[in-house]
Amino acid sequence: MKLAILGDIHGNLPALQVAYDITKELKPETIYHLGDLGGYAPFVNEVVDFLIEHKIEGVQGNYDESVVFDKENCGCKYEDHFQAEMAHLSFEWTKKHVTEKSKNYMKNLPFQISFEVEGRRVKIFHATPTKNNLYWYEERPDNFFFLMTEKAQADLMIYGHTHIPYFKKLNGKYFINAGSVGKPKDKDPRTCLCLIDISRSNVQVTFIRRQYDIKSVIRAIIKSGLPYYFAEKLIKGE
């Protein structure tokens, strides 16, 4: 069974369109998104409409939850004071521009999605099986992976949040960070689509990277009044 995963889209409609076009070529059985639909780029409502129109199910991210419940911040981590200030501007912008329809959609997203494929228990969530704002990097010690496996009670875990893709196999369990469609942070600014092929004997994971019209997003960022800082980050893949 082939699954396609759209990680952290973050208001980047042109990137989403290109990532979705890849699925038309690869023809997976199902496509899921990992939440964090708005923030940093201005197309939050268009992204929600796209997901509804194409019947793409997914989970709730920390950004979605924070927008819906009008929290004071997005629950993201910041490296310095300036980054915190920028993140705050993006969060306030998103809360101000998100429609009731989008809010309603985000509000009703589940925390996780579980199913079984070829005898393997699959679990999809935004960041970790217990918290949607914890950063699960590949460099975490093995013990962290074991603990998360215990919490998830799954054989195959699919998540995002860090915007840095990886695939790791440990003690017969599979850990897949799908990366980010709309705001990659691995220094590769191209959009990222994650394809997972699950069979009884094997699990194959491919990260497909493709260029999209980043200039159109930059123009939209400028026009929207969001800080240019986010355009620079997109260009650098940060």
Ligand SMILES: [Fe+2]
């Ligand atoms: Fe995110």
